[in-house]
Amino acid sequence: MAPKSKEKPKTSQPPPAIEDLFTTLDRHINRSEYEQAVKLADQVLSIAPADEDAIRCKVVALVKDDKIDDALSVIHSFHKLPIDLGFQKAYCLYRQNKLEEAIACLRGRERDSETSLLEAQILYRLGKTDACVDVYKTLKDSEIETVDVNFVAGLVSAGKASQVKGALESWRIKPTSSFELAFNTACSLIENGNYADAEQLLLTARRIGQETHG
CATH class of the missing domain: 1.25.40 (Serine Threonine Protein Phosphatase 5, Tetratricopeptide repeat)
Known part of the structure; x- marks a missing residue:
C-alpha cells in the first residue's frame, strides 16, 4: 500500500503593503467613493493602529460622506494620540450646530x-x-x-x-x-x-x- 502523500502546507497570502493601500485609498477619495475609503483606512489601521495619515483620511472620508457623528466618534477614539485633529473636530461641531464648542476648538490654533x-x-x-x-x-x-x-x-x-x-x-x-x-x-x-x-x-x-x- 503506497504511503499517503503529505499535504502541502497552505501558504497565507501576504498582506498588501501600506503604500499600496494608501494609493487605493487616495483614489477612492478622489472618486468620492467614501465608504470604500473608510474600509481601506481601517485596513491600514489594522496593520498600523496609530497611523496618522490613515486616521486623517478616515475622518475626511466620513465628513465628505456627511457622516459627521461617525467622524467625531473616530476623533474621540484617537484623542490620546499626539495627533492634532482640532480643526476637524471644530468643523464637525460646526456642522452639528454646536457653535460655542466649535469656536472653543479653534482658540489658540495657528x-x-x-x-x-x-x-x-x-x-x-x-x-x-x-x-x-x-x-x-x-x-x-x-x-x-x-x-x-x-x-x-x-x-x-x-x-x-x-x-x-x-x-x-x-x-x-x-x-x-x-x-x-x-x-x-x-x-x-x-x-x-x-x-x-x-x-x-x-x-x-x-x-x-x-x-x-x-
Missing part, C-alpha cells in the same frame, strides 16, 4: 486661511457679525479663491453695507458669481439707497437661481 474661514462662518452663525467681518478682513486675496457669502451678509448685518463693493473689488470677485452672493450684494445696495442697481442684481440673482436649480 491661523491659516482654512481655520480663519471656518472661524468666520461660526461667528456668523453665532450672530457675531462684527467679529466675523474682522476675521474675513485678515484674509489675503491670495488665500481664498472665492469670497464666502457670509462675508457680504456679515457686512450688511453689521451695518457696513458701504464696504461691500470695495471688498468685492479688492478680491476681484463679481457679485454675480452665485445666487447667494448676488442676493446679499443686492441687499447691500438697498442699504446704500441704490435701488436701481439693487433691482437689476436681484433679477440677476433670480435668473442664476433658476439656472442652478432648473
Whole structure:
C-alpha cells in the first residue's frame, strides 16, 4: 500500500503593503467613493493602529460622506494620540450646530486661511457679525479663491453695507458669481439707497437661481 502523500502546507497570502493601500485609498477619495475609503483606512489601521495619515483620511472620508457623528466618534477614539485633529473636530461641531464648542476648538490654533474661514462662518452663525467681518478682513486675496457669502451678509448685518463693493473689488470677485452672493450684494445696495442697481442684481440673482436649480 503506497504511503499517503503529505499535504502541502497552505501558504497565507501576504498582506498588501501600506503604500499600496494608501494609493487605493487616495483614489477612492478622489472618486468620492467614501465608504470604500473608510474600509481601506481601517485596513491600514489594522496593520498600523496609530497611523496618522490613515486616521486623517478616515475622518475626511466620513465628513465628505456627511457622516459627521461617525467622524467625531473616530476623533474621540484617537484623542490620546499626539495627533492634532482640532480643526476637524471644530468643523464637525460646526456642522452639528454646536457653535460655542466649535469656536472653543479653534482658540489658540495657528491661523491659516482654512481655520480663519471656518472661524468666520461660526461667528456668523453665532450672530457675531462684527467679529466675523474682522476675521474675513485678515484674509489675503491670495488665500481664498472665492469670497464666502457670509462675508457680504456679515457686512450688511453689521451695518457696513458701504464696504461691500470695495471688498468685492479688492478680491476681484463679481457679485454675480452665485445666487447667494448676488442676493446679499443686492441687499447691500438697498442699504446704500441704490435701488436701481439693487433691482437689476436681484433679477440677476433670480435668473442664476433658476439656472442652478432648473
